[in-house]
Amino acid sequence: MDDTTPALNPARAELLQMFALDAKIVRGTGFSLYDEDDREYLDFLSQYGALPFGHNPPRLWDALNAAQTEQLPSLVQPLxxxxxxxxxxRLADITPGDLSITTFANSGAETVEAAIKLARIRTGRTGILSTHNGFHGKTLGALSATGKPVYQKGFNAPAPGFDYVEYGNLDALRERLDAAWAGTAAFIVEPIQGEGGVICPPDG
Structure with a gap:
């Protein structure tokens, strides 16, 4: 690797350059991002929902600074x-129903992995059904539920137990569940296929 090749995901860097999305962002506040020339970009993406309060929200930084001042521990795994x-x-108190156990996750893909494990252990079944063209993440289980071969190529995905049905086709879903219900642990679907092209399901 030479000095001009980025060490972080060279293929993605090449793609960003191709689409003129390779601005070097150095600062973010609220819903604005700024490059090294102080040019402003409005962030309508919320970083795929990871930053719903915007970049560097003062309220969150106040909480983080208070945690630092109080020297709260951030990791106490065996305690x-x-x-x-x-x-x-707090989440249990404000969530409808009888939520009593919470599993924290760092990303959408990690959340999908936890959901797959929970569905399998709860049902005793292994089958995970999702849709063609869907996107659920890039860890192995989430990648296996992602119905896009372009992401799976080279990773021996999908793993055993994953299958797909046409998105928005309720009859096909019913037929598949009727045929394989005894082995199906869960059906995972995006209400709107985002990464697949912002595809909405048909009415009903």
């Missing part, structure tokens, strides 16, 4: 995580 338990209880 009781007091702050995480408070958050889990």
């Amino acid at each position: 009781i995580p007091v702050e995480a338990e408070k958050l889990a209880q």
